[in-house]
Amino acid sequence: MDDRRTFLRLIGGGSTAVLAGCLGSDAGQSGDADATTADDDVSTTARTGGTTNGSVPARYETATGLSDRQRDPSSLTAKDTVAYQSTPKDGQGCSGCQHFIPAKGDDELGACVLVEGRIHPDGWCKLFSPTG
Structure with missing residues (x-):
C-alpha cells in the first residue's frame, strides 16, 4: 500500500x-x-498609410484640403471602397490631389477631405483629382 x-x-x-x-x-x-x-x-x-480604424488626430478632423474644401468626418468613404494604396499610380500621388490635406507639424501622413484615416502623400485612390 x-x-x-x-x-x-x-x-x-x-x-x-x-x-x-x-x-x-x-x-x-x-x-x-x-x-x-x-x-x-x-x-x-x-x-x-494610417490607423487601421480610420480615425485621424483632431487637427485633421475638419481641416481643409488643397482645394480649400473642408473635411466632414460624417461623410467619409472607406479606403477599401476607393481602392486606396500607399504608393503612387501612373505618376499620380495624393500630394498632387485637390482632396489631400497635407501633414501638419512633425507628422509624415496627412488626411483626405473624402477618404477616412491617415493618408500617405505618395498614396493614390480612385477619387484622385489633380490640383490645378
Missing part, C-alpha cells in the same frame, strides 16, 4: 511538472502569436 501511495505521489508530481511545462509552452506560443498580430497591425498601418 505504501508503494502504491509513493508511486501515485511520484506520478502526480511528475504530471504536475509536465503540465506546468506545457502551460508555460502554451503561454510562450500565445505570446508569440500576439507578437505576430502586433507585427501584422504595424504592417497594415504602414501599408494603408
Whole structure:
C-alpha cells in the first residue's frame, strides 16, 4: 500500500511538472502569436498609410484640403471602397490631389477631405483629382 501511495505521489508530481511545462509552452506560443498580430497591425498601418480604424488626430478632423474644401468626418468613404494604396499610380500621388490635406507639424501622413484615416502623400485612390 505504501508503494502504491509513493508511486501515485511520484506520478502526480511528475504530471504536475509536465503540465506546468506545457502551460508555460502554451503561454510562450500565445505570446508569440500576439507578437505576430502586433507585427501584422504595424504592417497594415504602414501599408494603408494610417490607423487601421480610420480615425485621424483632431487637427485633421475638419481641416481643409488643397482645394480649400473642408473635411466632414460624417461623410467619409472607406479606403477599401476607393481602392486606396500607399504608393503612387501612373505618376499620380495624393500630394498632387485637390482632396489631400497635407501633414501638419512633425507628422509624415496627412488626411483626405473624402477618404477616412491617415493618408500617405505618395498614396493614390480612385477619387484622385489633380490640383490645378
